Amino acid sequence: MTTASLDRTDVESWSLSAAMKDGSAAEHDEAETSLFVSELLAGRVNEAGYVAYLTRLRTVYATLENVGRALAEDPLVAQVYDPALERVAALDEDLAFWAPDGAPELESEAAAEYASAIAASAVWGGLFVAHHYTRYLGDLSGGQAIGALLDRNFGLGGKGVAFYAFPEIGKTKPYKDEYRRHLDALGEGLNADERDRIVAEVKKAFTLNHALFAELGRDLESYRREA
Numbered sequence: 001m002t003t004a005s006l007d008r009t010d011v012e013s014w015s016l017s018a019a020m021k022d023g024s025a026a027e028h029d030e031a032e033t034s035l036f037v038s039e040l041l042a043g044r045v046n047e048a049g050y051v052a053y054l055t056r057l058r059t060v061y062a063t064l065e066n067v068g069r070a071l072a073e074d075p076l077v078a079q080v081y082d083p084a085l086e087r088v089a090a091l092d093e094d095l096a097f098w099a100p101d102g103a104p105e106l107e108s109e110a111a112a113e114y115a116s117a118i119a120a121s122a123v124w125g126g127l128f129v130a131h132h133y134t135r136y137l138g139d140l141s142g143g144q145a146i147g148a149l150l151d152r153n154f155g156l157g158g159k160g161v162a163f164y165a166f167p168e169i170g171k172t173k174p175y176k177d178e179y180r181r182h183l184d185a186l187g188e189g190l191n192a193d194e195r196d197r198i199v200a201e202v203k204k205a206f207t208l209n210h211a212l213f214a215e216l217g218r219d220l221e222s223y224r225r226e227a
Contacts, residue, residue, distance in 0.1 A: 016187025016195060017180040020133060023199035027206035032142065034213035036220060041146065043153035049216070049223025050150075051099045054163070056111040056212055058091045063115040064135060067122050076125030077132070079182040084168035085136045097160035110215040114208040121201065126194055129186065130201035134209070137179065139164070140172045 014022070031037075039045050040053070065086050071077040095103050121127035147164025150156065169175045187195060216223070 015180075015184040016190070016198065017183040019187075019195060019199050020130070020183065020202045024134075024202040024206050027203045027210065031206050031210035031213060034210055034217060036213045036217040039220060039223075041149050043149070044225050045220075045223050046225040047098055049220070049225075051095065051103050052106065052219070052223070053216060054091055054095050054098065055103050055106045056108050056216070057163070058088065058095070059108065059111040060114050060118065060212075061087045061091060061135070063118045064131060067118055067128060068132065071122060071125055071128055074125035074128075076129055076186055079186040080129055080132055080179060082169075084166070085139075087139065087163055090162040090165065093162040094160050108212070108215060110208070110212040114205075114212060117204065117208055124197075126186075126190065126198045127201045129183070130198050131205050133179075133183065134202055134205035137176060140166065140176050144172065 036045070036049075036053075040050070045053075065088055068077065068081055068086075072081045118128070118131050121131055143164050147161045150164075151158060151161050154160070166172065166175075190198075
């Protein structure tokens with residue numbers, strides 16, 4: 001069931017975390033089922049393809065974390081902000097593993113557009129929270145499966161997958177549950193229009209993520225991993 005099948009009164013009675021999840025379900029599914037992701041999970045993307053993915057992610061996370069630090073004391077952002085979630089250092093560690101001679105220079109329109117949208121979200125803490133939720137809750141959910149599959153498919157022995165490890169937060173499920181409780185507390189102080197703005201920004205974030213995967217997918221033939 002999605003928000004399109006509910007009337008406004010029903011949606012307004014939801015917790016914010018539920019509204020964010022259900023309201024963006026279609027966009028989330030589209031991003032998650034993109035061709036590049038499917039091939040990556042199947043072990044058919046080579047090292048160059050994965051480096052191209054990590055490099056794009058670094059562009060996105062560098063902006064996300066810079067804006068997060070700048071807004072850390074914003075009353076809305078403060079509900080979810082946690083430096084333990086930051087990924088740039090882990091991305092740099094993984095890039096050093098996968099591209100020890102340095103990652104190639106990359107121009108990515110999709111990554112730049114995504115980063116620009118995150119930067120623009122600084123105008124209101126609620127919009128930034130939408131991007132924070134989309135990235136980090138995804139990393140703590142489906143991202144864990146991606147890390148495990150990469151480890152297995154490439155026989156990494158735990159190396160090169162620092163991006164998916166969150167040693168400072170403990171078990172992921174309790175952390176995610178607490179994160180959602182903070183979202184719901186945040187939502188209690190918002191009016192209907194503000195909640196709608198946040199849900200719309202989550203949808204936008206997943207759409208931008210899908211565009212990033214689609215961009216990678218256009219070069220998929222050069223990223224094919226030999227059997």
